[in-house]
Amino acid sequence: MSPQPDYAQKILIVGAGVFGLSTALHLAKRGYTHIHLFDSQPYHINNYACSPGCDAASCDENKILRASYGDARLYQDLAFKAMPEWRRWNEVLAEMKAEDLPAGLREGVRLWNDCGFLRLSGEGLEESEVATQASFPEGLRGTQYRVSDEGRRRDAEDERIPKTKIDPFGRLERGLAMDGVLDMTAGFVLASRACAFALFLVRRAGVKTWLGREYGTKSLMREGKRVTGIVTNDGEEHFADTTIVACGGWTPSLLPEIEQLVETTAGSVLSIRLPENRQDLWDKFSPDNFPVWSWNMNSYDPNSKNVAGLYGMPRTPEGVVKVAFRGAKWTNYAYRSSATGRQLSYPKTDVDKIPEEAMRVIRSFCEENLPELLDLDLERGRLCWYSDSVDNSFLIDYPPETEGLLVANGGSGHGFKFLPVLGEHVVDVLERKDTEYTRLFRWRDVPEGDPNGLREGVEGWRTLGRQKMVGQEVWRRGGDDARL
Known part of the structure; x- marks a missing residue:
């Protein structure tokens, strides 16, 4: 008691x-x-x-x-x-x-916007999505629209969900491989x-x-x-x-x-501000027309250099579009524990660039799916530091x-x-x-194996000291592609 x-x-x-x-x-x-x-x-x-x-x-x-x-x-x-x-x-x-x-805060701006979350994969559903669909409450199954299912796409249209939320990158129109689920309970x-x-x-x-x-x-x-x-x-x-x-x-x-x-790790985030005179882009990336999205979120493989582990957002009220890479969790062993002597990952926040590999993945995805963003300057590149258990x-x-x-x-x-x-x-x-x-x-023992990839330590490939940091100079279309 x-x-x-x-x-x-x-x-x-x-x-x-x-x-x-x-x-x-x-x-x-x-x-x-x-x-x-x-x-x-x-x-x-x-x-x-x-x-x-x-x-x-x-x-x-x-x-x-x-x-x-x-x-x-x-x-x-x-x-x-x-x-x-x-x-x-x-x-x-x-x-x-x-x-x-x-x-x-200002008038008319909502904190929570249920614009939908489109979880995409190249072919078939990722295992995590299959498990999600099996676990979802029965009464909410109707809010899940599988994009490869023509019938469910028609259902979404009947529910007045814009086609751009099912296929924001025009992949179906272009005959490109794509599967996934638009989840209309979700958003940002x-x-x-x-x-x-x-x-x-x-x-x-x-x-x-x-x-x-x-x-x-x-x-x-x-x-x-x-x-x-x-x-x-x-x-x-x-x-x-x-x-x-x-x-x-x-x-x-x-x-x-x-x-x-727990280990401190970073995701890679790029923010792009839409020009005020580009109403077409403001409309395209509006939460009314554009969902939260992810692409092969659990499938990134550093050995194959694939394009995966990505997510992005509709524009903010100020016109900022965010694209991020979490496939690799970066570390920065810049702190030594006074109690144990162990080297610990510590947030490095004084940077405005991201690792070259993160830029390669984001830029490769945008070249195929969001090329208009590559015509715009980056507003900010940064590392977002999390505490990963x-x-x-x-x-x-x-x-x-x-x-x-x-x-x-x-x-x-x-x-x-x-x-x-x-x-x-x-x-x-x-x-x-x-x-x-x-x-x-509750507190638990350290599990066997390495379920979250956090035990590579100082010698791991994810450390910032092993990364080339890049930013605006390679972002825009026509930039120094050879560096990527």
């Missing part, structure tokens, strides 16, 4: 990204009254926007919101639980007067805006926020096996009954306990033989969609409740 919660205990949360924000929201909702949220970024000023230098994974133009989880039913169910909450946030924002909107959320709104809700709920470089966490304070709080960059000590570490890719460098279960499942638990410390980590590139609901389960862990989710997220 769980002990009676101490709602008056002092709780520090390190990290104001998705895990930290959601935890703070649900702690306040559950009745905790002494909550402090710390981050080195002045999010109350920069509103989580990428352009001012925000470098957490949560700071992004948009993120995919989907319940396609193969046979991982608990994650599927949690995604379906999050969707109504995202709709509620849309409704709350729609009812707010312009002058009352949180900074970073405007990530930075969503975080800005969540921060607004957190502060309105009475959580004390400590945001800015001086409030970044320098170290944890320990007395024997107990963590007693944190030391911030300004040298101040902040004591706590419970410290929750939720700082994404920076977590392994702060917590030796997590080193073997060894099995892609979240790690939310008290570390063994450590008191006063709770870890909320291992987002593995799929955590953002749960922003409105994840914190409920973090609080359940805090209160030591035994639920199917606290069991799913």
